[in-house]
Amino acid sequence: MKLKYRGKTKDVYELEDGNYLLKFKDDVTGENGVFDPGANTVGLQIEGAGKAGLRLTKHFFEILREKGIPTHYVEADLDKAEMIVKSATIFGEGLEVICRYKATGSFIRRYGKYATEGQDLNGFVEITLKDDERQDPPISADALDLLGILSLEEYKELKALTRQISDVVKIELQKKGIVLYDIKLEFGRTQSGEIMLIDEISGGNMRAYKEGSYIEPLELEKQMIES
Structure with missing residues (x-):
């Protein structure tokens, strides 16, 4: 190993x-x-x-x-x-894909002039570059294509997969009375070029609330698995 x-x-x-x-x-x-x-x-x-x-x-x-x-x-x-x-190749030096159901966190920090905390976002998907030095800047589909990181067709597939996966998580949380505000996902390619979900799906890469109160990662796991 x-x-x-x-x-x-x-x-x-x-x-x-x-x-x-x-x-x-x-x-x-x-x-x-x-x-x-x-x-x-x-x-x-x-x-x-x-x-x-x-x-x-x-x-x-x-x-x-x-x-x-x-x-x-x-x-x-x-x-x-x-x-x-499984082995996977990443896009460029890594992308983070965020699906937002309600406005909070960095979305409010960037767009707070127009958005309000908790505003419905209907599963809005955004992509950021994994780049600590530049504070993980958001990037558009056209820029991803222009820079050779992700083609426009791959972007469409990635966005559809993100919505599909995030909706699965959202529905599972709803069964416990928990509301998903946003979730961060990562994707890569298989050896044959198929796009697949990589990394993890845990309390550490999502924000979830119950009865208006934020649920810490450990507590989220307890409520989802043990209850």
């Missing part, structure tokens, strides 16, 4: 069979000790966050597999906080 990359919330190892192992950590993104799924720095450690994130990720990836939606998921070991995934 060869270490390939130390990430903010996961370490990545290459396995002999060509698959990869993701080791989930208790680090979560945020600023000044406050969790923020849209932040590009590690803000704090939450004991148990790694296993909780994997537990929820496993839950959602297995639902997506049942629905025939392509992902990199192979299997997970909850006790070890490890997940085995």
Whole structure:
């Protein structure tokens, strides 16, 4: 097992069979000790966050597999906080795809002159470049195509997959009385060029509320899995 990359919330190892192992950590993104799924720095450690994130990720990836939606998921070991995934190539140096159902976070910081907190956004999809130095700038479909990162046809496919996957998560949360405000997803290509969901689906990459109150990542996992 060869270490390939130390990430903010996961370490990545290459396995002999060509698959990869993701080791989930208790680090979560945020600023000044406050969790923020849209932040590009590690803000704090939450004991148990790694296993909780994997537990929820496993839950959602297995639902997506049942629905025939392509992902990199192979299997997970909850006790070890490890997940085995298929090999994938990323777009450029990485993209983050955000599906927004209600306005909050960076959307309000950018567009607060026109938008209000909690405003309905109807599953608005935006893409940002993974670029810590430039604060993960948003990028348009035309710019992605122009820069050779993602073709216009691939953008359409990516946007449709994002809405499909996000709606699955939204509906699952609704079953527990939880409202999804936004979710951050990542995608890559299979060896044959098919677009598939990669990374994770956990409380660490979404904002969810219940009865108007924000639900912390660990509490979200408890409400979704244990209740």
